[in-house]
Amino acid sequence: MRATALAVALALLVAAPLQAAQPTRIDQPSLDRAAALRTQALADPTAWQVLESLTTEVGPRMAGSEADARAVEWARAKFKALGYDRVWTEPVTFPKWERRSEAARVLGAHAQPLRVTALGGSPAGTVEGEVVRFADLAALQAAPDGSLAGKIAFVDYPMQARADGSDYRNGGGIRWAGPSLAVHKGAIGFLMRSAGTDTSRAAHTGGTRFEEGLKPIPAAALSTIDAAQLARLAALGPTRVQLALDCGWDGQYTSQNVIGEITGSKRPQEIVLIGGHLDSWDLGTGAIDDGAGIAITMATGALLKPLKPARSIRVVAFANEEQGLWGGRAYMQKHAGDVGKHIIAVESDFGADHIYGFDSSARDLQPAALAQIQQVLAPLGISWMPGKGEPESDIGPLTERGMAWAWLGHDGTRYFDLHHNAEDTLDKINPQSLAQNTAAYAVFTWLAAQADGDFGSAPKPPSAGK
Template sequence: MRSASLLLALAIALPTHAQQATTTIPQSALDQVPALRVRALADRTGWNVVESLTTEVGPRLAGSEADARAVEWAKAKFKALGYDKVWTEPVTFPKWVRRSEHADVLGVHAQPLVITALGNSPGGTVEGEVVRFPDLAALDAAPEGSLAGKIAFVDYQMQRYRDGHDYGVGGGGGIRGKGPSAAIRKGAIGFLMRSAGTDTSRAPHTGMTSFEDGLKPIPSAALSTIDAAQLARLVALDPHTRVRLALDCGIEGDYTSQNVIGEITGHGPRKDEVVVMGGHLDSWDPGTGAIDDAAGVGLSMAAGALLKPLHPQRTIRVIAFANEERGLFGGKAYAAAHANEIARHQIVSESDFGAGHIYSFNTNAPDSAKPAVDQIAVALKPLGIDVIDGEGGPESDVGPISRLGATWASLSHDGTNYFDYHHNAEDTLDKIDPKDLAQNVAAYAVFAWLAAQADGGFGSAPKAAGDAGD
């Protein structure tokens, strides 16, 4: 029998790559892919699910009566699609309600403006002179107190990009999130912004905002892009243009919704490991939440159902997350509930960027899983999907568990037109191309199937204390 010191010496002497198992996908699994692609591209399940959710439930504002109906709808749909196990997990959050919203230009150029309250805005009526800023940086640079008694108006026009990056920190989404607090710090009594959208329409885009601790929230709303341009012209014509902003909305206690989870049970020794797909069940209230995010729910439900007859080795877990829109509450609740099961989550993915053609695949899996990742990439190539370095990342609701150490996969949609309809009344079923949605289903089905059959893992492991935010 070898001594402990000899065994330790031998272990240290072994090269690192020899100690770390390499992950590959068996040929038997790869052989199933062509037929799976064909079935998925011809299958109508994804479309039928999206049509059902947007028609039978419609808008699904978190905390509303429709939220509860959406939960029951999801439970029933999972069961109807043949999922082996269906359950819910509670998600509690502050309930925000919208009742009415109005804005008017006052004085000699009096006229109404088309607006929508930003999520989390308080109600109230304010009236004041409008001060226009071209972007958030200009608002941040305004002198302290310079907006006392006035309404801040950030007039930033988002630009189109396939990856939607102008929605980020300095773009439309960043302005919506940080603009109201910046305005309060300068003394403003109200906040208006050009909608975070790339359209030219009178359909304003809503979305979540927040207020920094210690600041008293002010009524905050988004103008349609057309009305923002109109207000900019009026301010240029008369720098003392005044607006009345009247919102009836606000927080009304707490509400408990549910993450709805369906599983296709795995077969064999790896059945306790899960491959995760999903989308978020809630939506904003102006439209019917088709691209955001009935599409994500529908394509993941359909992909999972397609895999059941193939008897995947790992369990396929599909999650319809609660209340993503108002602060990732569903994703955070799921991560907290499963924080002790990170290693079981072989790889996690979510679709929350519309239903455009998926053009890129990526993952943060370690080098040991690169052979399997390369095999998945080859299998996705006939669907028009490439691996693009630097593209993608964990989508919204799988972000929290990925920060705890779960490996993510990203299948990136073409978002060139996504922000024409994002969070506005035009987010409806007709904005989805059935052929693109079928390609989405095929991509997720192929990815999940091969991930479920892989020999070896994708690197999911709990992060060390202090690393979870990385």
């Protein structure tokens, strides 16, 4: 049941520290304008048009590819076409990984093909060996060192669908840590059930890295159906598989963070930061990950421009999130000295299904202002959920340096059906949900820009190892 605005305000005030900061407030005309903006955004086609344009005209845009460069030019042109006051780019340099071909097949009496996709960061190579199945990463970790000599490790963990996407810690964790662990055990190759919640033959890719000093081995993900098939074959007796990957690193590449800004009418030096990541993996057209985030935030800025927000609205289309937060880290390195000017940030990088929750790092510092924002978000079906959110991907590096953040939580129940696979295409986006997302971002961004006071952004020294 949705909490009333009064109940939310009381809950936030109870949570406030005894020595609160100077209270931040939002005036009534701005709140009234936000309510009208909410209605306008629900009917506005801009986000859909932007998403259709990106996924159609550019399509898949893996970092370092020819399409990456086209996506940068697309974003620059789209910001200008939407009327942003300033548009610029900032370079982001990273190692370039390429996929060329991939195949796998069962050998012997039960010979048959398997649907696989190379993990980003895998080396090229063709290996043949007996498959050893493990139920999860812990089971692989428990195997004696050297016990997989000449064999292929197969981690068969079925990821669970959850609204908050929390089981990705397990599924995605296997993808990142599994290949190195397999090397430690002596394996010549690594296979995993895709980190996905679908039942299909669309394998899910995603990044992996090998520990320093290890010799990398070919590493790939099986579609969920093919993983189940391989598990049944392995249960019948020793099963040999051939895995053939043509992929690998190819030097350095420089892409760009593309930035559009609506100049603030009263406090232009103060920034409300929103955005998503421009790159995608190469199997689908990157509609949910993260074309939707680009569309939602670009449309938000366009909707707010005629309202002349007090603070500047900065929208960042981040480069190469998928292979290691390169764009977010580059933005942090360039702007860490301006943390205090970044009043608050929110990012859209979890698809475009219904937004159901709102949280912020300012929950204890500025409860009254957040209650005012929640009051306008509530008619969109969004509840105040303190302690449930966290900063999404690319804004993370700068939040670690002290920038305040907000979270607008999407329903992720379907997200990992499509994540990093060939089914991530425009037709999977619900236009009404996309509009609800845009309305939520527009309301939050407008009210944050109009707020009289701050949300706690203050410089912090880098953490150890950052």
